[in-house]
Amino acid sequence: MKIYSLALGALTLAATAPVAAQSDTQSAVCPVELIVLGVGQDGGAPQLGNSADPAWEDPSLRRLATSIAVLDREAGARYLFEATPDMREQLYRLDLAMPITARPGLDGIFLTHGHIGHYTGLMFLGHESMGARDVPVYAMPSMSAFLFSNGPWDQLVRYDNIELEEIWAGQPVELGDVRVTAFEVPHRQEYTEVVGYHIAGPTRSAIFLPDIDSWEEWETWEYGEAMRIEDLIATVDIAYIDATFYANGEIPGRDMSGFPHPFITHSMERFADLPASERAKIRFIHFNHTNPVRYPDAPERDVVIEAGFGLADEGERYCLAD
Template sequence: MTWPPGFRLVHRMKTHILALGALTLTAAPAPAQSEAVIESCSVELIVLGVGQDGGAPQLGNSADLAWEDPSLRRLATSIAVVDRTAGARYLFEATPDIREQLYRLDQAMPTTAPPGLDAIFLTHGHIGHYTGLMFLGHESMGARDVPVYAMPSMSAFLFSNGPWDQLVRYDNIELEALHAGQPVELGDVRVTAFEVPHRQEYTEVVGYHIAGPTRSAIFLPDIDSWEEWETWDDGLAMRIEDLIATVDVAYVDATFYANGEIPGRDMSGFPHPFIAHSMERFADLAESERAKVRFIHFNHTNPVRYPDAPERDVVTEAGFNLADEGERVCLAD
């Protein structure tokens, strides 16, 4: 394929507001639902992983209890949206754990033509978010023409750098243009990217507004800080609270719980909003708004990854939620 030169992105946040505002819903937050209830759901969101890029246990951390207890293991953050009416499956992030995650997706909605992906949406160029693409190549699955939606710089990165460019040349993947504020229409599913500030060493970084027939969700696994976003220049500023108000469920960055969880390091400048800070910032939101929040993307040091951690109780008692692998949320009545 030939790819147009430049890959320059020119837009303003008013485009975000116009595109997302049309999707605003007033329905109550959609909770994670049981498997029995979900069977009748035509469009659903499935959580395939909740860990930070390196998952848990993380390489080099031999003391992690998860080495001996598989129930404590966590895959890198990823979600899927399935449209049973159309027989379509959409994956958000191609993580290093994509093999296990596609197996889990197969259990929820089998496919007769692996990998059975009608689209992959990438958020950015950090290792936990795109490197699973390698398993689509000729050394592994040898997939054909899997649509990969990526922002201009992310697409340019894949198109111009090995080994990713080989996936393009061998037609394992087909790069699809994605621009912030411009919805991608996929039958009963509409996906809209929005840019956020987060370590842009190689690519821009986005979150996604995902709308089903009657309910919608935010998927925002990485951001530097809520405060930086609302004061961002170039017309890209947005308040996270305003975005939460447009959806029923919000999966948001919760990489770290609080300063001090990594011994011997001052974490005050880390490029992620701590859960403790997010809860403080969102404390004055209405109960129904707080209930929409489902924290995700837990670093291996984050205590909330452990089922019996007291920090989990702190989060839920404050009215918020923590994403769990395997949870399923219906996006259609």
């Protein structure tokens, strides 16, 4: 498995093991490519109100809210996964990776759910900002209904800034050389259902699953299709999965045992007996601002890498075609 890094403006982030170097010219020959545009939890880093965060003084420590994109170079198509509050910066990074002339140059936006880090960037498509026209937004039924029925999002629909495309779990969306299939997962559903995505290119495939309550709950889930995360990982070449928190205790003074996310430490313990080839597929993503792995020199990063897992970095690329 080869994962590549990309310089993004003044910020250069190197992906963690296993990694192979690749120039932008080499990457450009990949016909269908996945690129990571953000790895932070919904609020990014530094987070609002946390004035002690060193990222305020050191821009290299800043992280955007989690998002990926898939580039189909032969079709000239770009697909964004999540519309985050950092969407302006992320579209600029996307332009660096695959320049286009049309604006916003998005052939589809796939949303996972209705939490702030995953859909509120849609506001930049409205008439107060870009004034986009008919950008396809792929969303599950409850997510689609939420956008259609609630302001200010319904204005995007009425003004034809976006075009809602309702999707269903288990039913693939065919996009030329790219096939995207949503799968439901247990997670806080205050407004909408929550999904991850299976993304298939011509020869390789990926999982994008930034939010889930727990791997164990998914195995016995009564409100959707129960599944073992290991079985899903076995079907793909690379898996970007929820790693919001590293371990209990990282938020001082709070018992985090009931938090609705699997800790990295728990995931590593659960996956420890997987073959090395399966562990190497995993790229942890969606780091809370308290998660120590967001810092390049954190010893916790070394623990993850030495255990055979990976940590997603902004700018890394993965080719989904030979």
